[in-house]
Amino acid sequence: MHVDMNAFFASIEQKANPRLRNKPIIVGGSPHSRTVVATASYEAREYGVKTGMSLIEARRLCPQAILVEGNSAKYIDTSLEIIKILNKFTDQVEIFSIDEAFLDVTGSQALFGKPVEIARKIKERLRKKLGLTCSIGIAPNKLLAKLASEMEKPDGLVEIEEEEVPKILTSLPVEKLCGIGEKTASHLSQLGIRSAEELGNAPVDFLVHHFGIIGHLLRQMGKGRDGSRVVSYTEEGEVKSMGHSYTLPGDTWDMEMIRTVLLRLSEQVGRRLRKGGYRGRRVTLVLRYSDFFTFSRDLSISDYIDYGVDIYYVALRILKRIGRLNKAVRLVGVKVSNLIFDSGQLYLLESYKKREALMGAIDRINDKFGEFTLHPCRLLMETPCEKIFPYRIPPPQRKSLSHLTPFPT
């Protein structure tokens, strides 16, 4: 079963503020920044406004749309409430994103009835408790359940039975299958494969030749098969990386600004690493230029690090290697990967011990009084990034859901 909250952020804002109901609204960052659409209400979507679109483009399509500045705490807390509700029906809940989850209800049917009945109960509970609607897809596997939930929006409930699958796949565009993005769909189209059925019937050698190892997977997807199981958030695997990115309020050539943003991002990544007890030794710098061309470069170092300033210096080394900017920058991101879980390292050198004690004290102060209560002086400079949102969804049992990504940057 796949549960997809309808226009999640926008619906919350419309629920919270009656004046926004039945109106086209756009949830994004600050109206004074160059934000993108995080979510648009269904009223705004009728004008073609879509998630990820620049605010300028959205306003061109729907000038009367009301821009609401997003509130990540509100959405994360609501997401946690949703998970609590879903957990009443099954302990097999896989969090797919802040507003989507997969459920395995195989073991819950004796208690709550058939999947369709469970879905109805979930919808009713979500509406009653939070005043929100969702679309639910029910199918033999996750791929098809996700497809089913997309079929009826808003407030839909679609079940795909095993015998219906071939008929559904016949004319289904490949990009409707979760996991096939724009690039893959375009590549497939060039090869003459446009529908899921065509993908499922394509020779596996042909797909492997063009897509490598994922050729096997693509063929299975084309046949509507998905062997992956629902992985409950209580059993999710190791965190592989942690990162943050930020879209600047305006395209910039200003290296000082880029460095300042980079330091702030690095501090945030370091804080998350330390909170989770991780250290990493590969740092990735991401830059997106004004023409949306995005590139990333990484650098592996010998030591495992978890301090913001250390991450920052590695990111700076990468930045120096890049040299002069060819175009103005619109987004900066930093990520740390190749992680190890570190329950606490003992240092022999006095200087390291002192540093550890200092960082520990800073962390405790920030824990008590809030993030960035103490921070590097460089950040006292006017920085544009008051709100930076990470781009990975960690399992909630490890920490809070405060790392979910409410706003695409």
Added chain:
Amino acid sequence: MYEVIEEPIHVGAIFKGSKIKPRWFIWKKRKYPIRDITFRWQDRKGEENLLYFSVSDGVNTYEICFNQKSLNWFLSKVSIEG
């Protein structure tokens, strides 16, 4: 749409078990009845747990907040028509 206020307010609320139901608040010497709690959520600032309520007096929508550590209320935002 929303105007950030962040000012202390006096609030009349019913505490029932773990549920808090604000009924009215006084801001700038004026009393505002709470006709509807339209949404609630919580946030943290360091050690402080903040409970937020979107409330309506039938005309405007307000975001009020209860700091569970200091036990203070404040008016966070106001949404006024226009």
